[in-house]
Amino acid sequence: MSVIELRNLNKRYGDTVAVRDVSLTVEQGEIFGIIGPNGAGKTTTVEMAAGLRRPDGGTVRVLGLDPRRDGRELRRRLGMQLQESALPDKLRVGEAMRLYASFYPEPADWRELLDLLGLGDKQNTAFAKLSGGQKQRLSIALALVGNPRVAFLDELTTGLDPAARRETWDLIESVRNRGVTVVLVSHFMEEVDRLCDRIAIIEGGRVLAVDSPAGLIGTAAADAQRIRFVPETPLPADFLADAPGVTVGTSGRTVVITGGGDLLFTVVSALAVAGIRPRELRMDQATLDDAFLTLTGRALDQD
């Protein structure tokens, strides 16, 4: 069942077209990633999905509800972590959690959530006294305190150190395992690769591709695999010449073979037939970064 259906969404701010004809569906229980360069329209898309911004055109359905018509009902079932969490400086962590929990009919145990996010001993700390990473973790806790059916997390782990980032990923997986659908806006390839079932790549307000991480890598990076080795004896001139989609090159004494599909088997079989032993054999897989580069023509700036 589709939990989120966005159809032909458009949004402009003055002369800036932020979102152009975006259509996406997110299924129940998915972790769905949205990735793209700065200013691509990711936040605007998510804000329209969550009913925080009104689209100029197109339709939004979340859990079958229309945020314009059923906003109140929807807000009870959504968790939203915004990019910049701004709480009053003097509000204490425990007070913020209690307050947010009171907005929802069936809130989670907020003390347990704080413990999970490593903020158990910060209940009496004022918001202004938290470090950047702690504020970030609090914003995640606030997004989850209502026991939402759908959680929108924007720049989930920006500002966290690598260890805290990994812990947060585990937390998001456990949230999903409870049946929550998660939409994750991210700047980190590793994060979407590790966490997401499917990813939308957005640039210039448009969706360039939607697929699983492996699917994006497979389709966008045609030479998805690269094998290098040093042959013990020279390769015949027609080595793999008739293998479809396979390219054989050299770099000094090293042979570099690129291609997709079952490349390792193809290469090793051809070497066995030719009676040539490979030395220093290495194989690299294309990554999501390669796929992103192919689709957008540039690397993802991670600032």
Ligand SMILES: Nc1ncnc2c1ncn2[C@@H]1O[C@H](COP(=O)(O)OP(=O)(O)OP(=O)(O)O)[C@@H](O)[C@H]1O
């Ligand atoms: N309130 C606003 N008023 C005017 N322009 C805006 C507003 N919000 C966003 N924009 C512009 O709309 C475009 C899309 O912005 P958006 O924040 O949705 O992108 P993003 O992909 O989330 O970027 P980032 O990764 O930097 O957060 C950008 O050109 C941005 O400058």
